[in-house]
Amino acid sequence: MALRTRRETVTFAHPFTLPEVEGAQPAGAYTVETDEEAIEGLSFLAYRRIATVIFLPVPHGGRGSFQAVPIDPQLLDAAAAAPKPGAGGR
Secondary structure, eight states: OOEEEEEEEEEESSOBOOTTSSSOBOSEEEEEEEEEEEOTTOSSOOEEEEEEEEEEEOTTOOTTOEEEEEOOHHHHHHHHHOOOTTOOOO
């Protein structure tokens, strides 16, 4: 089965939280990788997502220390689109 990995950078303008991670993460750019597998038996090339991870700095880790945290892409999109905490809609 053919696999591929897509890598993208997601930028958060404000600190954000994710259900999979304790505490808030600082604003900034984060690497997100999505693994996909080819769907066989079709007359065209298509892929399905099988895993998505975000790379977060390890608390109290050295410079360049990261942890790969599995994440639901919809929750990731919601966190990236969330307004700044405490910002009112008025």
